[in-house]
Amino acid sequence: MWLQQRLKGLPGLLSSSWARRILAVLGFLLIIYWYLSTGSLFRSLWYSGQPRSGPAACLLTQTKQWKTLSDKGDIMMISFPGEESKLQGPAMVGNGFLLVDVNKNNLWVSSATVPFRMTDYSPVTYVKNSGTGAEVHATAIFYREGLMRTVRCLQMESTDPHHDCVSIREDYFAHRSRPHLYIQRIHVSNPSDKVVAFDISSQKPPPGAKFSTSVEKVQDRQFLLSSGRVALEDGKSILVVIATKKLVNRLQVSPKSEFDETVLSVIYTSDPIDSGKLDESFSKLRESAKKEMLEVMRMRPDDLYNEHQQIWSDLFVSGIEMRKIKDAHTPSSDTINITLYYILSCSPAPLVDPLISNEERDKMELSLNYADHCFSGHATMHAENLWPSKLSGITQLLQLWDVWKLTLQKRGCKSLVLTGAHGLMQGMMLSFGGLQFTENHLQFLSDPHVLHNSYSLRGIHYNKDLINLAVLLDQEEKPYLHVSVKFQDKLVKLYA
Numbered sequence: 001m002w003l004q005q006r007l008k009g010l011p012g013l014l015s016s017s018w019a020r021r022i023l024a025v026l027g028f029l030l031i032i033y034w035y036l037s038t039g040s041l042f043r044s045l046w047y048s049g050q051p052r053s054g055p056a057a058c059l060l061t062q063t064k065q066w067k068t069l070s071d072k073g074d075i076m077m078i079s080f081p082g083e084e085s086k087l088q089g090p091a092m093v094g095n096g097f098l099l100v101d102v103n104k105n106n107l108w109v110s111s112a113t114v115p116f117r118m119t120d121y122s123p124v125t126y127v128k129n130s131g132t133g134a135e136v137h138a139t140a141i142f143y144r145e146g147l148m149r150t151v152r153c154l155q156m157e158s159t160d161p162h163h164d165c166v167s168i169r170e171d172y173f174a175h176r177s178r179p180h181l182y183i184q185r186i187h188v189s190n191p192s193d194k195v196v197a198f199d200i201s202s203q204k205p206p207p208g209a210k211f212s213t214s215v216e217k218v219q220d221r222q223f224l225l226s227s228g229r230v231a232l233e234d235g236k237s238i239l240v241v242i243a244t245k246k247l248v249n250r251l252q253v254s255p256k257s258e259f260d261e262t263v264l265s266v267i268y269t270s271d272p273i274d275s276g277k278l279d280e281s282f283s284k285l286r287e288s289a290k291k292e293m294l295e296v297m298r299m300r301p302d303d304l305y306n307e308h309q310q311i312w313s314d315l316f317v318s319g320i321e322m323r324k325i326k327d328a329h330t331p332s333s334d335t336i337n338i339t340l341y342y343i344l345s346c347s348p349a350p351l352v353d354p355l356i357s358n359e360e361r362d363k364m365e366l367s368l369n370y371a372d373h374c375f376s377g378h379a380t381m382h383a384e385n386l387w388p389s390k391l392s393g394i395t396q397l398l399q400l401w402d403v404w405k406l407t408l409q410k411r412g413c414k415s416l417v418l419t420g421a422h423g424l425m426q427g428m429m430l431s432f433g434g435l436q437f438t439e440n441h442l443q444f445l446s447d448p449h450v451l452h453n454s455y456s457l458r459g460i461h462y463n464k465d466l467i468n469l470a471v472l473l474d475q476e477e478k479p480y481l482h483v484s485v486k487f488q489d490k491l492v493k494l495y496a
């Protein structure tokens with residue numbers, strides 16, 4: 001009875017605006033409740049998706065900084081479980097004299113007169129767990145360290161999830177100030193209470209390869225010496241000699257212990273020569289390789305690494321920072337970062353070459369700090385051929401490097417190109433924003449139509465200072481410039 005009465009009264013109730021408001025509020029609350037509850041459902045799914053044990057959890061612990069570094073643009077993720085690769089180009093390291101395509105296990109060399117060529121030599125050392133357990137891995141390029149790093153975690157048979165995080169970290173880099181040196185650092189950590197065994201191997205040269213290897217003993221040191229050649233189109237060839245550390249085939253890492261190994265490779269190449277003079281040139285190269293090998297074997301691996309890392313982090317004192325991109329033709333910040341990294345990796349760095357004379361170095365520094373008339377032309381920001389979002393491999397990368405050098409040379413930046421990696425960084429930055437050095441000042445000649453993007457160029461060399469120039473947008477989206485200066489001497493010591 002009561003309900004009937006109520007129901008009868010309902011149409012009347014609903015017609016009152018007061019009731020409709022209540023209904024609307026109730027409906028709104030219901031939507032919010034639904035939203036929150038499904039939200040928390042997603043969240044709980046996500047949490048349960050985070051592995052708590054096993055190799056995946058181990059990998060997350062070992063790479064816990066990577067996400068932050070990747071968001072900041074300090075590293076480029078190449079692979080990570082469950083994520084698509086961000087890298088749209090070769091996974092490589094280089095120093096302007098040698099390039100290593102780490103994923104493809106290829107070594108490319110150049111000489112004073114011959115541009116980069118691929119060799120038959122396989123530079124990567126493989127460390128594989130002798131067991132059959134599963135393995136997960138993550139790989140990234142670290143810009144400020146100038147290296148590529150892989151971390152792998154092994155599935156162990158042990159049952160204790162906290163103590164079975166057996167991991168292998170490998171760093172690959174072409175030494176920035178020692179053009180002949182390529183390094184692979186290996187670090188194995190075994191916190192479990194079992195011995196873990198690994199097989200160490202390198203890829204055998206393909207059948208018909210022009211490389212042969214022998215064991216050398218010099219003083220108390222033993223290493224491998226590989227010799228080979230790369231045939232050129234004109235019948236001549238360049239000779240390549242590589243000294244590498246001799247490693248054991250099988251490695252056992254005891255429970256609760258760590259293992260470190262630094263695989264050094266010293267690589268020497270000749271100018272193009274006729275086939276008649278092979279022997280003489282080979283023996284010269286072998287002598288140079290042996291001599292440098294002895295020298296670097298005596299050094300502490302950490303010192304070698306620090307030398308290298310310092311130069312890369314100084315190079316990336318400069319750079320391009322995108323804040324807001326408002327059109328489709330502007331390259332993404334990942335594309336800009338990796339393009340800078342690629343071009344620097346292809347370029348030698350004569351400014352940090354220990355063999356260069358003071359006079360030459362002063363001259364180069366002068367042009368780095370003031371490259372008159374560079375960059376004269378339209379900003380390259382929208383040039384898709386200079387900032388490509390994709391590269392198919394090393395060959396295409398080398399073409400890109402040539403296009404960059406040509407563009408800069410044609411646009412008044414010849415002296416910067418001669419300054420190698422440091423000069424190219426400066427030239428690419430100036431060109432990006434259309435900045436030009438002229439008669440004692442730095443001009444900003446950007447097209448108004450590119451000014452709707454907001455970005456900053458950090459660490460432009462200008463006389464003895466470093467300038468930061470930012471193109472920012474005010475509240476009405478009108479562009480304005482912000483310039484700040486840092487004194488180079490205080491900020492960084494560029495050349496030791």
Ligand SMILES: *[C@@H]1O[C@H](CO)[C@@H](O)[C@H](O)[C@H]1NC(C)=O
Binds near residue numbers: 072143322333334337
């Ligand atoms: C990579 O790009 C981001 C965004 O543009 C920038 O902030 C960062 O500094 C860049 N990384 C390097 C190493 O220059």
